[in-house]
Amino acid sequence: IDLTSKLTQDLQDASLSLRMIPIEALFQKVERVVRETAGHLKKRAKFVHHGAETTLDKLVVEGMFDPLIHIARNSVDHGIEPPEDRILAGKSPDGIITIEAENTAAGVSLIFSDDGRGIDGEKVFNKAVSLGLISAEEQLGPGAKLQLIFLQGLSTAEKVTEFSGRGVGMDVVADSVKRMGGRVEIESVIGKGTKIFITLPTNLSIVDALVVKINGAQYAVPNADLSEVIDLREFNIQQVNGGEGSVIDLRGKVVPVEDINAFLDSSAEARVPLAGVPRPGIVVQHHEDWLTLAVESVIGQQQIFVRPMLGHLAPISYYGGSTILSDGEPTIILNLPAMVQQYFTNH
Numbered sequence: 554i555d556l557t558s559k560l561t562q563d564l565q566d567a568s569l570s571l572r573m574i575p576i577e578a579l580f581q582k583v584e585r586v587v588r589e590t591a592g593h594l595k596k597r598a599k600f601v602h603h604g605a606e607t608t609l610d611k612l613v614v615e616g617m618f619d620p621l622i623h624i625a626r627n628s629v630d631h632g633i634e635p636p637e638d639r640i641l642a643g644k645s646p647d648g649i650i651t652i653e654a655e656n657t658a659a660g661v662s663l664i665f666s667d668d669g670r671g672i673d674g675e676k677v678f679n680k681a682v683s684l685g686l687i688s689a690e691e692q693l694g695p696g697a698k699l700q701l702i703f704l705q706g707l708s709t710a711e712k713v714t715e716f717s718g719r720g721v722g723m724d725v726v727a728d729s730v731k732r733m734g735g736r737v738e739i740e741s742v743i744g745k746g747t748k749i750f751i752t753l754p755t756n757l758s759i760v761d762a763l764v765v766k767i768n769g770a771q772y773a774v775p776n777a778d779l780s781e782v783i784d785l786r787e788f789n790i791q792q793v794n795g796g797e798g799s800v801i802d803l804r805g806k807v808v809p810v811e812d813i814n815a816f817l818d819s820s821a822e823a824r825v826p827l828a829g830v831p832r833p834g835i836v837v838q839h840h841e842d843w844l845t846l847a848v849e850s851v852i853g854q855q856q857i858f859v860r861p862m863l864g865h866l867a868p869i870s871y872y873g874g875s876t877i878l879s880d881g882e883p884t885i886i887l888n889l890p891a892m893v894q895q896y897f898t899n900h
Contacts (some may be wrong), residue, residue, distance in 0.1 A: 572612070573755075576654055576661075577605040579614055583625045587650050590629040597647045598633050604654030609661055613753055616733050617663075620726040624665050624749055625650065627723070632669030632747055642744065644668065656755075660735070660777060663751040672741040674698035681707055697898045699739055703727040732861050734874055736890055752890075760859055762886070764852040764878060765835070767813055771884045773857050773876055778889040780836040785810070785847060798900065801845060803836065809896065810834060813846040816871050816892045839893040846892065855879055859886060870895070 584600040591598040609617075633639075633648030640646055653664045678698040681687045686704050693701075701707065705724040723739075726749075730737045734754045741747040754760065762773040763782070788801040790810060799810040813835075834845040857876040862885075866872055873888035 572610050573608040574611050574614055575606050575608050576614055576617075579617060579621065580605050580652060582618060583621050583652060586622050586625045587629055590626050591633070591648075594629060595635070596629060596633050597636050598629055599647050599649050601649060601651045602653070603651075607654040607656060607661055609753065609755060613661075613733055613755075616729060617751075617753070620729040620751075621652075621663075621665065623723075623726055628665070628667040628669065628747070632667040632671075634670050657752070660752055660754045663753065664748060665751070666746060666748040668746040671743040671745055672699060672702065672739070672747055673743055674701075674741070677702050677707070694898060696740070699741055702739060703737065734859055734861070736888070738894075754859070759856055762855055762857045762876075763835070764855055764884075765833075765848040766850045766852060767848050768818060769849070771852065771878065771882060773855070773878070773884055773886045774835060774889060775873070775886065776854075778837060780838045780843075782851060783834045783836060783845065785832050785834045785845075801834075803843070803845070806843065808836065808843045808845050809900070810845045810847060811896060813848055813892070816895065835889070837889045837893050839890040842893050842897050844893045844896055846889065857886070 580602045584602070587598055587600045628650050629648075633650070634642065634644075636646035639648065648667060648669055650667045651665070653662075653666075655662050674695050675698060678687070678693065678701060681701045681704055682689045684707060686707060687701065702723045703726070705728075707724065727737050730751055730753070736750075736752045738750045739747065740750070761776040763776060763779060764771055764773055766772075783803075785801070788803075790799050790801055792798070793800055800807050801810055802808075832847045832849065833851045834847050836843065836845050855878060857878070859874045860876060861867075862869075862872050862874050866885075870891040871888050872885050873891075874886040875883060876886055877883055
């Protein structure tokens with residue numbers, strides 16, 4: 554049985570490797586778009602790239618053509634200032650647009666950046682409020698306000714041009730990336746520029762995952778999103794913020810602990826006390842943030858075939874896809890980084 558499993562795995566790996574191609578062609582297409590858009594808008598922009606030899610599933614590369622072209626046009630149109638404005642701001646007259654690609658534990662990371670005027674998160678928030686996409690009473694930090702740019706139908710362009718202001722915003726980028734099982738985030742500093750972080754799966758088909766039980770149901774968690782699995786009984790769980798939160802000391806680092814049902818089920822009865830109950834915790838690192846998510850139990854490791862989340866469940870950010878487990882049961886693949894991001898947005 555072990556030999557059969559190994560041969561099957563080797564055959565699977567070989568077939569997947571045939572679909573892997575370098576993303577150099579993707580970079581070349583973006584470079585042409587940057588050059589053409591800058592020429593049309595009478596701007597000056599240089600394109601720099603690193604990691605063109607990085608390989609991705611052919612379907613992922615094809616699926617990223619339109620999102621990256623949209624980002625490139627936005628960067629030149631919205632981000633890069635006219636040469637005279639850049640000189641007055643103490644910058645080089647040539648704007649710099651950069652794409653960096655590298656392999657990471659979570660897949661392939663793409664960082665698209667420009668050294669333009671940046672994006673005002675307050676302006677994005679106000680536009681979202683004016684369009685009725687969010688309540689004016691919503692309490693959001695600067696970073697969370699900036700992420701609103703991915704809301705459907707939100708465009709901050711002040712006038713309609715060939716490249717922007719047509720009601721088509723960064724939501725098309727977020728939707729495309731999410732369909733491929735990826736994640737996208739944005740950072741920006743006014744006057745300094747903007748960075749867009751995109752994490753993509755190396756391939757669209759098979760990933761290693763941990764199957765866990767939460768509130769009686771099975772869920773799959775991609776291994777790439779996990780730092781480690783711990784037994785919470787071995788840690789002294791301390792209450793903070795008047796009992797509103799819990800933390801543990803993980804090798805000298807204070808890491809918050811949250812019941813994963815806080816994201817999946819808002820009803821009070823679904824929550825289980827963190828202390829005094831034998832429970833595993835899955836530790837997740839997302840950028841500089843760490844969070845331990847308490848689950849009911851860990852079932853084991855599996856290789857899963859990732860399917861996109863469709864229908865009314867697709868907009869739920871905590872769902873990263875669906876799969877059929879080895880026992881034939883359908884289940885949901887959880888998006889742990891989205892949970893970490895939401896936790897630190899609210900705390």
